[in-house]
Amino acid sequence: MKEWQKFFGGKSVRIIDHSDPAVLGTAMASFAVDDTLCESAGRTKDTAACRFWVHDNTVVLGILDSRLPNIAEAVAFLKNEGFDVVVRNSGGLAVVLDRGVLNFSLILPDSGIMGIHSGYELMTAFVREMYVDVTDRIEAFEVTGSYCPGDYDLSIGGKKFAGISQRRVKNGIAVQIYLCIEGNGQARADLVRQFYLKGEAIRDKRFDYPVVEPDTMRSLSDLAGMALTVEDAKVRVLQQFGKWYEQDLTEDELPVFEKRMKQMVDRNEKAFK
Template sequence: MSTAPNPRLLATGTSGNAVTDLVTPALLLRTPAAPWSQLVHVYVPAAPTVAFSGRDLRSPGIAEATALARAAGFEPVVRSPGGRMVAYDEGAVVIDHLDSTTDIRHAGSATFAANAESHVRVLRDFGVDARIGEVEGEYCPGEYSINVGGVAKVVGSAQRVTATGSLFSTVVQVAVSDRVRAVIIDLSRALGYELRESSIAGLADHAPGLTSADVAAAFVADYRVRLDMTDADLPAAVARHAAKAVGGEPFHVDDWTRAHPLAVEGL
């Protein structure tokens, strides 16, 4: 890991495990005196994942939703950022943007707006009519969701801020498979969330032939240039520690990381 005073690092690739992928940014977020100012991790998930939020846990239907996710072949995980449930597989791209200089004073709508504007510019280069804003009946609704043509949601983001920095996490739906569509519909019903099924879509529905690899590469290039980032691997100590994560059903990322803090020596 670089020890430069203000490094901005860009990592790519997945562990292949849904739990490890979601534990990794939570561990990075909780790294005291992190040797980076910003770290962005862009990857194409290898495992079908249902990422619940703390808000979802308050629904009386969470046990049913968890069982439905598991029965459909999705790993149910309670992620660190907020928002509501999202499901994805290898047809998506996930971006975790960590900032060790951010505190609660810099959280909120300004961060969401700035990220959405940057993401929209990348997506428009693929020829899609990407727009910022919530569409009627979308899953995990948000003011700064990104839609295509004002009709269907394709990108959602959520944030977590702690004393050691911020985590801004984004899921870009590129090619929505039948299994992803079905699990979003079934879990929305179980959790009691309204959903307009036609609001579920991927970029490839509007730009045929577009792949997750294409979109991941475009975001990597954008972050590299826009934020002057240096290509790097994820810290080996974090990767090793995240690989130890096991737990209940669904797996609670924050509970595990609080109970198993990372020793920072060697980062």
């Protein structure tokens, strides 16, 4: 699936801008918002949404990360380094968020034509088109040695700068990406490498945690050889849509958000018991 536009055909595109880290605070709220928007998209069928989100120093863990043999020491290490720690409700493993990382979610009603691979391919095509004037070298394959490795890691020259995940809730689909636009990708990867060392991942015989090699990770600015910014990335996303309108959560959506937020809080409390 290369023509990402066909999934947006005939739909109004709603923009929700949560790129100021102060707006939501904890990253738990971002996952609760995306679930809320999925429910709304699933009900309307003719509206798509794109949400920007940025968080201050945060490491977002997958459920499997929370089961590391020495998770308490691993989390303590991250907090000592000045990072908040959140367990998400979508798939994947540990990723690092900071002000140089733009996350955005494309949220669509589940029309029945978007399979699992279609969502990943949609986002891959979307990002390639965003940066068509910068590079034609963006590839999608699993970058061994990166953190949160997957078949749709986005890389240039074998160095990863982005990862994609999906979440499906009540007839709505959120395709989420983290784009390391600015900053030191190797330093982010080294933080995750140390997290797995502190958590004694090597002792776990149930699951093969990634052996993170910091040299596999970069920011897009470094790979492109030019100063790209989070704000520039937001502009590029909006240019893709052409027509759009901006609307934060509505009064009708707030009760759904509160329910989803409670689920995130409960998930995180249970994960670290």
